[in-house]
Amino acid sequence: MAPAARMRLLKLAVIWVVLLTAPYWSAPIGGYPALCSRVVILGMAAMAFNLLLGFTGIMSFGHAAFFGLGAYGAGLALKFATSSTILAIIAGVLLGTIAGALLGALVVRRRGVYFAMVTIAFGQIFYFIAFRWNTLTGGDDGLRGFARQPVGIGRWLLDIQHNDILFYDFVLVVLAVVAGLMGLLLQSPFGRTLLAIRENERRARFLGIAVDLHIWLAFVASCLFVACAGALYACLNNFADPTLFNYNMSGTIVIMAVLGGFRAFWGPMLGAAVFVVMQDYLSSMMQNWMWAVGLIFMAVVLFFPRGILGVLRRRASA
Amino acid sequence: MTELLLFNVTNGLIIGAFYVLMALGLSLILNLSGVINFAHGGFLALGGYIAFTMQPFIGFWGALLLAPVLVAVLGLLLERTMIRRLYGRDPLYSLLLTFGLAFILQDFTRYVWGANGLPFTVPAFLAAPISDQLFFVTWYRLFMVAVVAIAVGGLFLFLRYTRTGVRIRAGTLDLETVSVLGVNVGGLRAYNFALGIFLAGLAGVLASGQLSLVPNMGDSLLMPSFVAIIVGGVGSLPGTLLGGLLIGLASGLVTLFWPSAADAVIYVIMAIVLLLRPRGLLGEEGMLG
Numbered sequence: 121m122a123p124a125a126r127m128r129l130l131k132l133a134v135i136w137v138v139l140l141t142a143p144y145w146s147a148p149i150g151g152y153p154a155l156c157s158r159v160v161i162l163g164m165a166a167m168a169f170n171l172l173l174g175f176t177g178i179m180s181f182g183h184a185a186f187f188g189l190g191a192y193g194a195g196l197a198l199k200f201a202t203s204s205t206i207l208a209i210i211a212g213v214l215l216g217t218i219a220g221a222l223l224g225a226l227v228v229r230r231r232g233v234y235f236a237m238v239t240i241a242f243g244q245i246f247y248f249i250a251f252r253w254n255t256l257t258g259g260d261d262g263l264r265g266f267a268r269q270p271v272g273i274g275r276w277l278l279d280i281q282h283n284d285i286l287f288y289d290f291v292l293v294v295l296a297v298v299a300g301l302m303g304l305l306l307q308s309p310f311g312r313t314l315l316a317i318r319e320n321e322r323r324a325r326f327l328g329i330a331v332d333l334h335i336w337l338a339f340v341a342s343c344l345f346v347a348c349a350g351a352l353y354a355c356l357n358n359f360a361d362p363t364l365f366n367y368n369m370s371g372t373i374v375i376m377a378v379l380g381g382f383r384a385f386w387g388p389m390l391g392a393a394v395f396v397v398m399q400d401y402l403s404s405m406m407q408n409w410m411w412a413v414g415l416i417f418m419a420v421v422l423f424f425p426r427g428i429l430g431v432l433r434r435r436a437s438a
Numbered sequence: 439m440t441e442l443l444l445f446n447v448t449n450g451l452i453i454g455a456f457y458v459l460m461a462l463g464l465s466l467i468l469n470l471s472g473v474i475n476f477a478h479g480g481f482l483a484l485g486g487y488i489a490f491t492m493q494p495f496i497g498f499w500g501a502l503l504l505a506p507v508l509v510a511v512l513g514l515l516l517e518r519t520m521i522r523r524l525y526g527r528d529p530l531y532s533l534l535l536t537f538g539l540a541f542i543l544q545d546f547t548r549y550v551w552g553a554n555g556l557p558f559t560v561p562a563f564l565a566a567p568i569s570d571q572l573f574f575v576t577w578y579r580l581f582m583v584a585v586v587a588i589a590v591g592g593l594f595l596f597l598r599y600t601r602t603g604v605r606i607r608a609g610t611l612d613l614e615t616v617s618v619l620g621v622n623v624g625g626l627r628a629y630n631f632a633l634g635i636f637l638a639g640l641a642g643v644l645a646s647g648q649l650s651l652v653p654n655m656g657d658s659l660l661m662p663s664f665v666a667i668i669v670g671g672v673g674s675l676p677g678t679l680l681g682g683l684l685i686g687l688a689s690g691l692v693t694l695f696w697p698s699a700a701d702a703v704i705y706v707i708m709a710i711v712l713l714l715r716p717r718g719l720l721g722e723e724g725m726l727g
Contacts, residue, residue, distance in 0.1 A: 173530070179528075179529070179530050179533075181533065226709060226712050226713060227712070229716060230716075232472075232529055233468065233472055233473075233474055233529045233533070234672055236474060236529070236530075236533060237474055237664050237667070237668060237672075238668055238708075238712065240474075240661070240664060241661060241664045241665050241668060241705065241708060242705060242708070242709070244661045244705065245702055245705035245706075248701040248702045248705075249702060251701075252698040252699070252701065252702070253698075367661070371476075371534070371537045374530075374533075374534065375534060375537075378530070378534065408545050408548060408549065410541040410542075410544065410545045411541055411542045411544075411545035411546065411549075413538070413541055414537075414538035414539065414540070414541030414542035414545070415538065415542065416538070417534050417535065417537055417538025417539075417541070418520070418535055418538040418539065418542075420534065421524070421531045421532075421534050421535040421538070422520065422523070422535070425527070425531060
């Protein structure tokens, strides 16, 4: 095996060992299984978002929309249609993906700040729908009255409903699937083409690549995985509310990716871990903590624009 | 029915006037510097609060003039110290910076003035209704529209007839050439940024006479302002003006027939515009992609 491949395998092994044991090693330092689940779920969302930012060079600022749709889709399915957690997640994913495909078609020809602005604005439409459609979504109070259900595998029934660590493991299984699919996607000729678009869109166009189509497909894939994270988030909290759709949520997804390092596949997961833990700590310390989150945003931009992994990599190569 | 219709049309136009002030400021900054200023709503609220604090000392008229200037000075300081560093970099960073700044400004106003709404009193003759038939239109509403009209007119005259204004417009089209011609582009951008923030502050003072003063009062105006810019066409200030009035009027009218859809209708308009005319109503092809 080539040294580079061995190195990658080693890194992957370390990442998964850390993830799998997180509920145990984090307990003495104030972690708890639900917090671990939140980190992994938001990290999944940030990684999915990063398909666009890090690997296609497209800045979407409206991913809260698809995260929220995944959450509401799963919540509504559990409440009204099914008692299967997995079917509910699939429902959420479908809802988010369809919306992503439609909105993506509207925005795909925009670039740069314009793309960011259009996606921010469109994200808000779902906020208002969730906010106003009281009878279905519960309006401002949020969607309640559903709970994730135990998952049966063959003869076993995994009680992810009451056992938080089992639910965390369930989240990790979904993460394995999602990360595997995203990894395969990026390794494929399609993923390589996305990198070419990121590096030089004009040259990619001259090579005869259907740039808009590729960006649209990347957008839809990204929405699919973000919606999956959103569906898990609804299952985690047994609750979904309109703030999931808010542009603050979109900003959170972006900052997690940038904080961890958006040029690295696992960077957003690291960013999510740091951000969520800091937020959890800050909100337990003080009542008004948004300014501190704002400071994190500004500090990242001014001092760590390449993120934690970016800084580490530069150290390593220097 | 006619009165109700009239009521909603005037409401729509007034809210549209706010969108226009907000969106013109955003547009100025976006066009020249490529920065989406997420903190614009925070500057708006700050303008309202500063006016509230100054009013007992210098009166309504003094506050109306001075508060936006103070907010613009603050904007200038932030531009010089932080935002300026990000001009050459990916627009992602200025977006995230102003995003964080928005959080900080909002918590700052909450910390200083409290989270509860504060009353901002306007002069008595402005608070009175115009007539018995038109009891729903106070003089203040007309006054707001007039101030907005003066501000917008002044802005367009400034951009058309003064040297700085011409440079700002030229810089929007081709900043590199403007720089090569010997214009201090950094100074121009700073000046332009402060101008945009001034408009936000002015909108804040006007809004606090109509709505109540709360720290997040700018939030509900920010997204519609983005929509106004996109509908009107990125890069075009007349487009922004048109877009703001259009979506204000549309949400006013929809409130009459289907109140719960009033917030969402502007996004539907945006979707239609993007579908039929991707560059926006008055936008030019190729501006900012």
